[in-house]
Amino acid sequence: MSVPMENPISFTNVGRSKWWHRGIFASQTGYVLLALIVLMIVMRFASPYFFTEGNMQNVAKNFSFIAIATLGITFVIITGGIDLSVGSMMCFSAMITSMVMVELSAPGSYFVHMAADGKTVVANMPGLILLISVLAGLFVAFLVGIINGFCIAILGLSPFVTTLGMLSIVRGLAYVVSNGRGSFPGGPDADLFYALTSGDVYGLPAPFIYLMILAVIMAVVLHHTSFGRHVFALGGNEKAAELTGIPVVRVKIEVYVICALAAGLQGIIISGWLGSAPANMATSYELNVIAAAVIGGANLAGGLGGPLGAIVGCVLLEVIRNGLVLAQVNSYWQQTLVGVIIILAVLVDRIRSRMT
Amino acid sequence: MTTSSTNGQPVLELTGIGKEFGAIRALHGVDMHVHPGEVVGLMGDNGAGKSTLVKIIAGNFRPTHGEIRFDGNPVHFSRPIDARAVGIEVVYQDLALADNLTAAANVFLGRELKRKFGPIALLDHKAMASRALDLFGELRSETRPHDLVKQMSGGQRQAVAIARTRLSNAKLVMMDEPTAAISVRQVEQVLSLIHRLKEQGVAVMLISHRMPDVFAVCDRVIVMRRGEKRADKPIHDTSPEEVTALITGAKEAA
Numbered sequence: 001m002s003v004p005m006e007n008p009i010s011f012t013n014v015g016r017s018k019w020w021h022r023g024i025f026a027s028q029t030g031y032v033l034l035a036l037i038v039l040m041i042v043m044r045f046a047s048p049y050f051f052t053e054g055n056m057q058n059v060a061k062n063f064s065f066i067a068i069a070t071l072g073i074t075f076v077i078i079t080g081g082i083d084l085s086v087g088s089m090m091c092f093s094a095m096i097t098s099m100v101m102v103e104l105s106a107p108g109s110y111f112v113h114m115a116a117d118g119k120t121v122v123a124n125m126p127g128l129i130l131l132i133s134v135l136a137g138l139f140v141a142f143l144v145g146i147i148n149g150f151c152i153a154i155l156g157l158s159p160f161v162t163t164l165g166m167l168s169i170v171r172g173l174a175y176v177v178s179n180g181r182g183s184f185p186g187g188p189d190a191d192l193f194y195a196l197t198s199g200d201v202y203g204l205p206a207p208f209i210y211l212m213i214l215a216v217i218m219a220v221v222l223h224h225t226s227f228g229r230h231v232f233a234l235g236g237n238e239k240a241a242e243l244t245g246i247p248v249v250r251v252k253i254e255v256y257v258i259c260a261l262a263a264g265l266q267g268i269i270i271s272g273w274l275g276s277a278p279a280n281m282a283t284s285y286e287l288n289v290i291a292a293a294v295i296g297g298a299n300l301a302g303g304l305g306g307p308l309g310a311i312v313g314c315v316l317l318e319v320i321r322n323g324l325v326l327a328q329v330n331s332y333w334q335q336t337l338v339g340v341i342i343i344l345a346v347l348v349d350r351i352r353s354r355m356t
Numbered sequence: 357m358t359t360s361s362t363n364g365q366p367v368l369e370l371t372g373i374g375k376e377f378g379a380i381r382a383l384h385g386v387d388m389h390v391h392p393g394e395v396v397g398l399m400g401d402n403g404a405g406k407s408t409l410v411k412i413i414a415g416n417f418r419p420t421h422g423e424i425r426f427d428g429n430p431v432h433f434s435r436p437i438d439a440r441a442v443g444i445e446v447v448y449q450d451l452a453l454a455d456n457l458t459a460a461a462n463v464f465l466g467r468e469l470k471r472k473f474g475p476i477a478l479l480d481h482k483a484m485a486s487r488a489l490d491l492f493g494e495l496r497s498e499t500r501p502h503d504l505v506k507q508m509s510g511g512q513r514q515a516v517a518i519a520r521t522r523l524s525n526a527k528l529v530m531m532d533e534p535t536a537a538i539s540v541r542q543v544e545q546v547l548s549l550i551h552r553l554k555e556q557g558v559a560v561m562l563i564s565h566r567m568p569d570v571f572a573v574c575d576r577v578i579v580m581r582r583g584e585k586r587a588d589k590p591i592h593d594t595s596p597e598e599v600t601a602l603i604t605g606a607k608e609a610a
Contacts, residue, residue: 224478226468229457233465236454243452244466244520245437303456 028297028349029309035345036316043319047326055322057205061198063311063318064207065270066285070292070310071211071218072262075255077293078222079234080302081152081159083259087285088170089141090267094277095174097137097268098185104129105187130189130196134268141264142257144170149253167286175279182278185271197272207269214262215307222306231255235302263289291338292317295345316341365428366391367527367559368413368444374421375408382408383583386422390528395550395560397570397591400580401603406563409580410530413561414446415439427527445521447531451513453505459512460488460501463519491519495552497545510538511545518549522556529553530561535569547573567596579603579610586610 043050069086076083144166151162185193199206222228230251233241242248271277296313298305320341321334366389375383383405390396400406411417413424415433424431426442433439436446453462464484470477488501497515499508505516514534521529531550535543543566550573553560564570570577571591579587579602587594587602587610594610601607 220478224481226470226477226479229461229465229468229479232457233454233461236456237452239450240452240454241465243436243448245440246466303454 027304027309028345028352029306029312031348031352032295032297032309032316032345033312036312036319039316039319039323043323043326046323049326050323053203055326057200057203059315059318059322060208061205061273062322063314064205064211065273066266066288066292066317067211067311067314068207068214068269069259069263069266069285069289070296070314071214071307072259072266073289074218074293074296074298074305074307074310075222075231076159076259077235077290077298077300078231078302078305079252079255080238080300081252081255082163082290082300083148083256083263084160084163084286084290085144085148085166085170086259086263086266086289087282087287088167088174089144089260089263090270090282090285091277091279092144092170092174092267093137093141093264094267094271094281095178095183095279096140097133098183098271098277099177100133100136101129101189101193102183102186104132105189127189127192129187130193133189137268138261138264141260145257145260146253148260149256152256153249153252171283178277178279180279182276182281184276194272194275197269207273210265210269211311215311218307227251227254232303235299235304288317291342295342297345297349364391366425367427369425369428370413370422371425372422373409373412373419373424375412375417376420381583383412383419386580386585388578388585388588390559390561392527392559393554393557394576395554395562395574397574397577398561398563398580399565399567399570399577399599399603404580404603405583406580407532408583410446410532410561410563413439413528414444414530440524440526443525443527445524445526445529447514447517447521447529447534449533449536451517453513453516455506456504458502458504459492459499459508459516459519460485462505462516463488463491463501463523465520467523487523488519491522494522494556495519495549497549509542511542511549514538514542514546514549518553521558522553526558528559528561530563532563533565534562535564535566543569567599570599571596581605 040050049055069090073083073086148163148166151157152159196206201209222231230241230246233244233246234248234251238248267277267282270282274281292313293305293310294300294313295316296305296309296311298309317338320337324334324337325331368388368390370386370388373383373386374381386405386409388396398406398409408417412419415436415438418432418434424433426444431438431442454465457465460481461484464487469480469483469487471480485501492499492501492515495515495518497512497519499512499515505513508516518529534546538546547569550560550562562570562574574591576588576590577594577599578585579599581603586608587599589610598607598610602610
């Protein structure tokens with residue numbers, strides 16, 4: 001079909017932008033990554049403890065505790081949406097997981113039959129209780145994600161209001177099911193649960209490993225599948241996305257489900273580290289998660305963001321926290337500084353885009 | 357170049373198209389035809405029925421009366437996607453591009469090329485970029501497939517939007533005010549893009565308020581007023597003054 005070109009296209013009036021004006025170097029993620037490296041070098045000289053193995057493990061573990069949820073919310077933010085219910089979602093999923101775990105382990109409970117040896121049937125298969133309870137926790141997250149997506153994509157409610165409502169609904173449910181007391185992982189699989197959530201593999205914290213795997217998957221999905229392309233298109237120009245035949249409703253529902261599942265998984269992991277799922281767990285974590293995503297370069301107006309940015313944002317927040325502790329600065333300064341950094345990160349990006 | 361409007365089968369043929377919205381008669385008894393490789397200007401004041409007509413052809417509305425034939429066959433569109441399936445593409449005034457994506461990504465938006473890796477289908481970036489480059493070459497537009505649309509000039513954006521229509525091998529491209537909001541130099545580029553489409557045998561309907569543009573590229577001009585077709589003349593048989601008179605109603609019909 002293509003006509004033979006007698007003169008192949010030549011670019012006379014448009015120069016190719018220099019490599020440092022393209023890709024990661026021209027993005028907020030790049031600047032924040034640079035700032036993070038500088039900060040770590042400063043910390044290296046400020047405190048001899050910073051680069052010790054123990055401290056690094058601590059940092060890796062701590063930022064992993066919000067980074068998985070940040071990966072999830074990044075999908076939503078790229079489409080131009082927001083999900084404020086992630087903090088409550090973490091708590092609710094964690095609570096359901098530990099309650100199911102206890103319930104399945106307890107002899108004489110509703111769902112399980114006794115085996116001959118006096119244990120419940122599921123307890124005779126190692127890991128089965130754990131598997132079912134984690135799936136139960138993720139299933140409630142899935143439901144919440146579906147409801148968020150339904151309200152936003154089909155009923156056309158604003159994401160902010162819908163998920164603000166959901167924040168309250170899910171937190172309320174967490175209090176209702178636990179009667180305000182929270183719940184504790186228990187039963188024969190509890191040790192396995194702790195090992196998988198707060199254990200180490202060759203010195204690497206387990207949550208950190210999950211995070212890395214999920215981040216790689218996310219990078220592939222965002223940049224190398226048509227779903228990822230549609231997520232970006234939705235954030236860039238929703239009307240255009242609709243006109244070109246992208247299934248806008250489906251993509252929107254999918255991103256809210258992904259976000260809720262990531263938050264649920266995050267909550268389950270945190271509860272393993274805490275050893276319990278209290279009813280006030282992860283309160284206001286949604287703000288940390290959104291802050292980390294925004295610092296890392298996700299644009300709340302939509303169309304920009306990625307796994308690297310999400311992780312860099314989380315690491316930066318954690319390094320600052322950790323650094324302030326090592327520098328023996330009053331820990332109340334932390335929150336103030338985090339706020340300053342959110343604004344600085346966005347400001348630097350604004351100045352840069354004005355300059356070019 | 358001679359116009360092809362006198363020979364061959366028309367790609368689009370409308371007979372007696374009418375559209376009522378409740379008691380309002382937006383269109384009445386519109387007959388028209390467009391041949392392959394022909395550029396037809398559709399002119400008229402606001403509310404003359406231009407956009408209703410375009411929306412009927414594009415499948416946004418169903419006509420209340422009349423028949424649409426495309427490539428000789430009667431067609432009934434209930435959704436825009438039906439019109440696109442037979443080969444009608446619309447380039448919207450705001451171009452419907454995602455600024456944060458590259459030119460190639462926009463060209464292939466919603467119909468990405470993929471390569472299968474077992475159960476997973478991944479985007480085939482290379483194939484899309486090289487196909488997009490071919491399309492930009494056909495349009496003689498200096499547009500790089502890997503550049504972000506937000507960094508592009510108005511003319512380049514038009515090229516991207518038009519390349520989308522070339523991708524599906526559309527037979528009829530309707531352009532809604534493509535020159536309304538861009539600079540003089542870019543208008544030149546857009547008009548030359550229209551010439552490229554014409555060279556490739558694509559029928560183009562140009563909906564525009566700008567008289568010089570219509571007279572620069574169109575073979576024929578159709579004037580609408582108060583929901584009816586008032587004139588349908590080869591461009592060399594008319595003048596901007598006559599068309600203006602027809603649009604405003606100073607001259608009833610021609």
